[in-house]
Amino acid sequence: MSKKKNSEVTSKKAASAASKVLRNPKSSAAAKTAAASALTQRPNKEK
Numbered sequence: 001m002s003k004k005k006n007s008e009v010t011s012k013k014a015a016s017a018a019s020k021v022l023r024n025p026k027s028s029a030a031a032k033t034a035a036a037s038a039l040t041q042r043p044n045k046e047k
Contacts, residue, residue: 010041 010018018035021027027035 008041009043010038014038015042 015038018038021031021035022039
């Protein structure tokens with residue numbers, strides 16, 4: 001079974017907000033899960 005490439009990409013602004021949620025110790029587990037999911041859809045940085 002081949003994996004389908006996900007073409008959805010999280011915007012830079014949304015990724016930044018997700019990062020803040022993950023760094024906030026008071027964020028709920030559900031919020032952190034959603035934030036992590038959004039960040040996995042971000043393209044990798046070019047070095």
